[in-house]
Amino acid sequence: MTTTSRLRALTRHHLFWPVAVLIGLLLVNVPFTPDFFSVKMTDGHLYGSLVSIVLFGSPLILVAVGMTLVIATGGIDLSVGAVVAITGALTCSYISDQADQSALSAVFLAMGIGLVAAVVCGLWNGFLVARMGIQPIIATLIIMVAGRGVAQLITDGQIITINSEPYKLIGGGYWLTLPFSIFVVAVVVAATMLLTRRTALGLLVESVGGNAEASRLVGIRSARIKIMVYVFCALCAGIAGLMISSNTSAADGNNAGLWIELDAILAVVIGGTALTGGRFSIGGTVLGALVIQTLTTTIYTIGVPTQTNLVFKAAVVIAVCLLQSPKFREKVFGRKTRRKVTVPAQPVAPVEPAPKTEVSR
Amino acid sequence: MAEPRPVLQMTGVVKEFPGVRALSGVDFRLFPGEIHALIGENGAGKSTLIKVLTGVHSLDGGTITLDGESVEFTSPLQAQQAGISTVYQEVNLCPNLSVAENIFIGREPTRGGRIQWKRMRKEAAELVDRLGLDIDVAAPLSSYPLAVQQLVAIVRSVGTGDRETPGSGAGQAPGSGTATKVLVLDEPTSSLDRDEVLELFRLMRQLRDDGVAILFVSHFLDQIYEICDRMTVLRNGTLVGEHLVRDLDQVGLIELMIGKALDQLEELHEHQLHSDVGETLVKAEGLGRSGKISPFDLEIKKGEVLGLAGLLGSGRTELARLLFGADHPDTGKVTIGGKQVSMSAPNDAIGAGVAFCSENRRTEGLVPDLTVRENIILALQAARGWTRPIPASQRDELVAKYIKALDIRPANPEARVGQLSGGNQQKVLLARWLITSPQLLILDEPTRGIDIGAKTEIQRLVVSLSEDGMSVLYIAAELEEVLRLSHTIGVLRDRKLVARLANGPEITTSRILETIASGEHQ
Incomplete structure (x- = not known):
């Protein structure tokens, strides 16, 4: 194997582009924040930009991992943001009703109630999609819209604040010098990988998403599989909901997890899972979520004016998506790789190189 | 020049x-x-x-x-x-x-x-x-x-x-x-x-x-x-x-x-149908679905190749789909090996040992994005359920065995099925069902759109499977093909099973064509 062919194999790896984009985005920060990569130990806790990216990105990673499986079956789940809000609202309102908000049993029970509510939402989504045959985008839109209302009913339209030390741990606490939520994310991601790749679930999910009719004719109980992934996705969103409400020690039915479904879908796509279903990559999704979170952090560190935040984010996302499109890469970079063969003189150039963005280099 | x-x-x-x-x-x-x-x-x-x-x-x-x-x-x-x-x-x-x-x-x-x-x-x-x-x-x-x-x-x-x-x-x-x-x-x-x-x-x-x-x-x-x-x-x-x-x-x-030399291909033309046909395996009584196929009675014996002949749209595929539970029958019942099977979904038929290779390989058979290996084990894995994955060593062994036995090219279990040629895709589909060791194999147009070499291989495979005791329901537009392989030929016309002919020297393609044309048993 020559160096070039090895390089080629590397660039063809399905995680190459997400990794490259992530590294690129991280490097962009260095001129603005010279100690961007340094991690300091203060009070037995690790601090630094990298740690906070993972910390603040934790809920997104969870939601995106659940979303990955739903998308792999050819579906989509728009309700995750609302599920985040419902779970947080239920859990916090239960805790706030307790005399001793730090009682472990009460905190566990509260979390249990919140997660059961998330699972119920997932069952409802799965039922509508798999049993009733409703388009996933419509089926999950119901909870997306109604769920926020439910969350506000639970909190009476108020922001419920709580003061519970044990509950604070999940989204805001530290353990073994690291934010506790990193461990939660690690466990969920590892469990998902084991669940999908050590059992046949991953294969069956990819089969259902890759060709639904063929899967039916091969005897896969696809309705059951689909319900499972919607429940799993809602459960992940529920854990994210606990994390977000724990981090702020408050339940905000209106804003908790707002638009997180869109970031999650984006993370899945950046991670290399196609929206049409089929092949999925949990590792890619985690990278995709980190890319999104790094982008958000970068926007703050390089001082993009607040009002142009979203425009800047959109521009980078477009650039990332273009970079990942093989067609685009072939058009922009393709000809340079094979200089020896020339195209005959072509007065009308049919391929105009697309404008390059700063992150493409 | x-x-x-x-x-x-x-x-x-x-x-x-x-x-x-x-x-x-x-x-x-x-x-x-x-x-x-x-x-x-x-x-x-x-x-x-x-x-x-x-x-x-x-x-x-x-x-x-x-x-x-x-x-x-x-x-x-x-x-x-x-x-x-x-x-x-x-x-x-x-x-x-x-x-x-x-x-x-x-x-x-x-x-x-x-x-x-x-x-x-x-x-x-x-x-x-x-x-x-x-x-x-x-x-x-x-x-x-x-x-x-x-x-x-x-x-x-x-x-x-x-x-x-x-x-x-x-x-x-x-x-x-x-x-x-x-x-x-x-x-x-x-x-x-x-x-x-x-x-x-x-x-x-x-x-x-x-x-x-x-x-x-x-x-x-x-x-x-x-x-x-x-x-x-x-x-x-x-x-x-x-x-x-x-x-x-x-x-x-x-x-x-x-x-390879052509006389190897000719071999099959002279083969004798084996006579080792056993007990009745599958029995359909009054099975039908309105608008698709009129109620029919059908028996398939163990080790028998039952060919279906009829024009395009005569109900060949519809009959096969009912026997597999791919479509839900309105009337009738099916017994397989003496037990009645509900046939409300493919799972029921698969559980009873029926396998079905659809004529639409791409839309109803393969998952093009998955690899050869994954496509081959899919039916077996679906039958085992998601909690019991096939152990890797056993899986690789099975896949390697069938890639070799069916001569799937490229012989690479990691290749994406969508990039294989038609004949090789058909073989992958066959391999998928063969590893489930079915009792009845339904093949709908298995040789359509594939080249002569693969065609002969698949036909030869059907012969050897039936010799080993597997029952086969064989559908093909080419009458010669049906005639060559089948013990019994079911003739369809206008979505009705009109005749059952025991294959023998007096049965020729023109005889079958006459039956299709007249719509009755002569």
Whole structure:
């Protein structure tokens, strides 16, 4: 194997582009924040930009991992943001009703109630999609819209604040010098990988998403599989909901997890899972979520004016998506790789190189 | 014969897809004024070679020279501008527009931004006339049969150059006659009847005499011998030979294509149906679904091959789907091995040992994104449920065994199934069901659209499976095929099972055809 062919194999790896984009985005920060990569130990806790990216990105990673499986079956789940809000609202309102908000049993029970509510939402989504045959985008839109209302009913339209030390741990606490939520994310991601790749679930999910009719004719109980992934996705969103409400020690039915479904879908796509279903990559999704979170952090560190935040984010996302499109890469970079063969003189150039963005280099 | 300089030369062309080397160092040349056949089995690399030539796929290695100039096309448009026109099997024109508009679409004669309709019609008429066709260019394309539409597509592609303004025709001197140097015809005759084929051939000869180099791809060997001057044979992505048509007879050609002597293929024709047919395995009583197939009674014995004969749309597939639970029956019941099976979903039938290879491999059979290995184990895995994955070692062993037994190429379990040729996809589908050791194997058109070598292999497999005691329900449009393999032949007509014929010396294809025609048992 020559160096070039090895390089080629590397660039063809399905995680190459997400990794490259992530590294690129991280490097962009260095001129603005010279100690961007340094991690300091203060009070037995690790601090630094990298740690906070993972910390603040934790809920997104969870939601995106659940979303990955739903998308792999050819579906989509728009309700995750609302599920985040419902779970947080239920859990916090239960805790706030307790005399001793730090009682472990009460905190566990509260979390249990919140997660059961998330699972119920997932069952409802799965039922509508798999049993009733409703388009996933419509089926999950119901909870997306109604769920926020439910969350506000639970909190009476108020922001419920709580003061519970044990509950604070999940989204805001530290353990073994690291934010506790990193461990939660690690466990969920590892469990998902084991669940999908050590059992046949991953294969069956990819089969259902890759060709639904063929899967039916091969005897896969696809309705059951689909319900499972919607429940799993809602459960992940529920854990994210606990994390977000724990981090702020408050339940905000209106804003908790707002638009997180869109970031999650984006993370899945950046991670290399196609929206049409089929092949999925949990590792890619985690990278995709980190890319999104790094982008958000970068926007703050390089001082993009607040009002142009979203425009800047959109521009980078477009650039990332273009970079990942093989067609685009072939058009922009393709000809340079094979200089020896020339195209005959072509007065009308049919391929105009697309404008390059700063992150493409 | 003094050979002129080839207009097109491809040297050492390599094209790789993940896990598949579709072309490995193929040389190909095309001379002006010849009709050149590109021949090979499914999966030999014909389509890939054409797609590389016409800019659909990029090259992974090798060179292409056109008129002595090195070229590489990154889009079909570039190839067309350089003088390589392609007409595909399916006509890609706009049926609602007129013939003239279709011929000039995208390069209409204009003056000051306005289309000169009169001039366009006049030039179209001249072009059609020059090529000796009797077509009214003002009529909508859809008013002509498919064959004529195909001719219009050819007229369009050879007419391309005439309208190029000087300079835009990529490296060719302006006004040098027909700008199209190479015309690629990919399976143009597959949906034409004999007279239409003759008309196409007349047009091809005329273009050839005008100096156009024509690359002709066809599965019909007789047509190749009728029209072509030279042929290039591919096998497994490599060049096996370039011959003048008059130097190589059909037997020699087939041997080149499949890489083995033809008498091996003949073997099957003489095989005797084994008589070791056992007890009744599957019994359907009054099974039917309204609008699909009238209620029918059917028995399949252990080790029996039951062939279904009937015209397209006579209910062959519908019958098979009911027996598999792919469609829900309205009436009747099915017993398999003495036990009644509910047949409300494929799972019920699969649980009872029924396997079904659909005629629509791509839409109802394979998951194209998954690998060969994953597609092969899918049915077995579905039966085990998601919690009990097949252990890796056992899985790899099974997959390797069936890849070898069925000679699936490439023999790479990691290759994506969507990139395999039709015949190999069919084998993957067969392997998927064979590892579940079914009692009844339903094969709906297993040999359609696959080449002669794979066809014979699959038929031979059916024979050996039934000898081992597996029951097979075999559906094929070719009556000879059904007749050759089946112990019993069920004849369908108008969505009704009208007759059951025990195969024997007195049963011939014409006898079956009579039964289909008369609709009754004689």
